[in-house]
Amino acid sequence: MALIVQKYGGTSVGSVERILAVAEKVKSWHDRGNQVVVVVSAMSGETNRLIELAREINPDPSPREMDVLLSTGEQVTIALLAMALHRLGVDARSYTGGQVHIRTDSAHSKARIMEIDGTRVRADLEAGRVVVVAGFQGVDENGAITTLGRGGSDTTAVAMAAALKADECQIYTDVDGVYTTDPRVEPKARRLARITFEEMLEMASSGSKVLQIRSVEFAGKYNVPLRVLSSFEEGEGTLITLDEDDDVEQAKISGIAFSRDEAKLTIRGVPDHPGVAYQILGPIGEANIEVDMIVQNIGKDDTTDFTFTVHRNDLPRAEEILRNIAGKLGAREVETDGEIAKIALVGVGMRSHAGIASAMFKALAEKNINIQMISTSEIKISVIVEEIYLELAVRTLHEAFGLDKDR
Ligand code: ADP
Ligand code: ASP
Ligand code: MG
Numbered sequence: 324m325a326l327i328v329q330k331y332g333g334t335s336v337g338s339v340e341r342i343l344a345v346a347e348k349v350k351s352w353h354d355r356g357n358q359v360v361v362v363v364s365a366m367s368g369e370t371n372r373l374i375e376l377a378r379e380i381n382p383d384p385s386p387r388e389m390d391v392l393l394s395t396g397e398q399v400t401i402a403l404l405a406m407a408l409h410r411l412g413v414d415a416r417s418y419t420g421g422q423v424h425i426r427t428d429s430a431h432s433k434a435r436i437m438e439i440d441g442t443r444v445r446a447d448l449e450a451g452r453v454v455v456v457a458g459f460q461g462v463d464e465n466g467a468i469t470t471l472g473r474g475g476s477d478t479t480a481v482a483m484a485a486a487l488k489a490d491e492c493q494i495y496t497d498v499d500g501v502y503t504t505d506p507r508v509e510p511k512a513r514r515l516a517r518i519t520f521e522e523m524l525e526m527a528s529s530g531s532k533v534l535q536i537r538s539v540e541f542a543g544k545y546n547v548p549l550r551v552l553s554s555f556e557e558g559e560g561t562l563i564t565l566d567e568d569d570d571v572e573q574a575k576i577s578g579i580a581f582s583r584d585e586a587k588l589t590i591r592g593v594p595d596h597p598g599v600a601y602q603i604l605g606p607i608g609e610a611n612i613e614v615d616m617i618v619q620n621i622g623k624d625d626t627t628d629f630t631f632t633v634h635r636n637d638l639p640r641a642e643e644i645l646r647n648i649a650g651k652l653g654a655r656e657v658e659t660d661g662e663i664a665k666i667a668l669v670g671v672g673m674r675s676h677a678g679i680a681s682a683m684f685k686a687l688a689e690k691n692i693n694i695q696m697i698s699t700s701e702i703k704i705s706v707i708v709e710e711i712y713l714e715l716a717v718r719t720l721h722e723a724f725g726l727d728k729d730r
Contacts, residue, residue, distance in 0.1 A: 325490040326358045326448070330458065330480035333367035334497040335554035336400045345554065346407035348495075349453055353413060358448040360487065362458045362480040363404055365396025370459075370473070386431035390460075390470045393432075394419070397457035397476070405455050415453040418443070420460035420468075425479065427461035427469045434461060434469035435537070436478065439486035456483060477538035485545035492542065492549050493560075494534065499553035500561035501526070501533055503726040504579040509718050511727040515577060517562045522577045522669050525703045529667035530582025539563070575679060576670040576724045579717055583710060585615070585665050586638040587695070588631055588645055592655025595627040602652060603629055606644050612637045615665075616698045616707065626655070630696065632707065635661055663695065664713040667705040668720060680704050686723035692716050 329352070331345050345361075353359050373392050377384045384392075401417035408415035423444055427434035447454045458476025461469050471478050477494055484492035501523065502512040518526075520543035527536040533551060542549040542563060552560030593599055600619065607614060617631045633641045642659050649657045673679050680697075683704055687694060692715065696707040708716055721727060 324356045324358065326360075326487060327352060328360045328362065328480050328484040328487065328489045328492045330362040330476055330492070330494045331364065331554060332476065332494075332496045333364045333369070335495055336363050336365075336404065337367040339403075341554075342400070342403050342407050343410075345495075346404060346411055346413070348554070349404075349408060350411050350413050353453055360444060360448070360454045360456060360483055360489070361404065362456050362476055362483060363397060363400040364458050364476040365400060369396040369399070387467055390431045390434075390468050393470050394457070394460040394468050397459050401455045401457045408453055408455070413453055414451060415455055416447055417455040417457070419457045420479070421462040421466070423454075423456055425461035425482070427463055427471070429463040429465070429467065429469065431467075431469055433472040434463065436461060436471070436482045436541075439482055441483075441486045444483070444487065471537070472535065474532055474535035475537075477535040478541060481538040481541045481545075481547050481549065484547045484549075485541060490548065492547050494538075494549065494551045495554040496533065496551065497554065498533065498551075499556060499558045500551050501531075501563075501578070503577070504717055504721055505531065505533075505581070508581070508714055509579075509721050509727075511718075511721065513727065515561050516559065517564050518577055519671055520563055520565060521702060522671055523563050525667065525669040525700070526578050526580045529580035529665065529669065529703065529705060530584070531578070531580040534563075575672040575676045576668050576726065577672070578669050579666065579720055579724075579726070580669060581664060581666045581713060581717055583664050583713065584635045585632050585663050585707065586635045586641075587660045587663050587707065588633065588638070588641055589628060589658045590630075590645055590649055590652075590654050590656075591628045591658070592622060592626045593629060593649075593652050594654075595621070595625050599627060599652070600629070603645070603648055604631070606648060607631075607633070607641055610640060610644055612641050612644075616696050616705070618696055632663070632665070632696070662710045663707050664710045664716075665705055665707055666713065666716050666720065667703050668724070669703050671702050673702050673704075682723065683720060686719050687716060690715060690719050692719070 405417040424440035458479040549563040
């Protein structure tokens with residue numbers, strides 16, 4: 324007998340038929356003697372629909388009320404799934420995040436899970452029930468409903484698995500595992516049988532939305548065995564593992580991640596003296612805007628040019644702040660670009676292979692794709708390119724590094 328936490332994403336519970344199919348799947352795991360906790364997302368499209376509704380009522384809704392609203396999506400699916408399980412004769416109970424004490428901080432719309440009290444869930448499991456938990460939500464210490472950020476049901480599932488010391492956390496979705504890149508962009512992408520936490524974290528941080536970043540952080544930290552699988556077909560999926568396999572020759576590159584959610588800001592002709600970087604980025608940070616890549620160049624006549632990227636949603640606010648700073652610092656000009664994309668090559672094998680960066684730049688150059696910014700870490704190289712070249716760049720690199728070939 325094993326304790327399994329399963330998570331079903333929006334598409335997997337997107338219709339009545341699909342919820343009934345999920346119930347069948349859960350039943351078969353339960354019938355085989357496993358204890359099963361199921362975490363579900365809202366039906367596909369529902370969270371976006373609710374966001375739109377809120378905007379129609381008030382263009383700047385209160386974060387607290389926004390979370391009250393968005394959490395309803397998951398409350399619908401837990402009840403429907405519990406009913407579907409009852410119809411199959413399975414004893415099941417649904418719970419909201421608050422009801423199973425998923426305690427978070429108070430950062431509405433991006434709350435972090437602080438602790439989970441698993442007492443109630445354990446009691447139900449002991450009584451032979453399937454427990455259905457709403458993903459993406461919790462409560463803060465004042466009892467206010469919080470949500471965990473887009474894609475947050477993954478994190479609910481991993482956190483439940485950690486709290487209950489589950490034998491495995493299974494993330495069921497609309498692809499049958501983690502691929503070398505998003506199969507929607509490169510149909511020749513291949514499923515990876517395994518990927519390390521470290522690589523998965525870089526893939527997620529660079530834009531692969533197959534798992535929410537925090538779920539991977541959590542799984543790594545608490546060593547939760549994590550697997551990504553298809554809701555619709557049988558298969559082994561992808562296992563996220565702790566170590567690189569020493570026996571197998573490590574592929575240089577495991578995958579390519581990308582993100583369109585990027586925007587670039589440049590401030591030119593800033594008088595160069597100690598503290599300018601802080602003077603520019605300090606106010607951006609204070610406005611809670613996350614900065615990703617940064618480049619500083621020596622310009623002419625003791626001035627410097629400074630370029631950085633932010634999430635595209637933050638561009639208008641960042642631009643306003645930067646123009647203000649430019650005035651104060653006596654900078655020459657501010658330029659912004661909301662049509663860029665980031666592409667990242669990820670692989671632990673990079674550590675022991677030189678020349679990956681130059682091979683990457685060569686492949687892009689051969690397709691005449693201009694690289695605007697570059698950043699590297701031990702197991703990742705990211706570049707910024709014009710957004711219209713994103714797909715071409717991803718496919719080019721996929722082929723250049725042989726990711727479409729059997730390994
Ligand atoms: P869910 O609603 O089940 O949480 P998501 O849409 O959040 O599903 O995540 C699954 C999607 O992630 C896939 O449909 C796929 O387009 C996308 N994706 C991006 N990168 C990858 C990758 N490397 N491997 C697999 N899927 C990926
Ligand atoms: N329903 C939420 C979203 O659409 C959470 C999730 O699906 O994981 O982002
Ligand atoms: Mg998701």
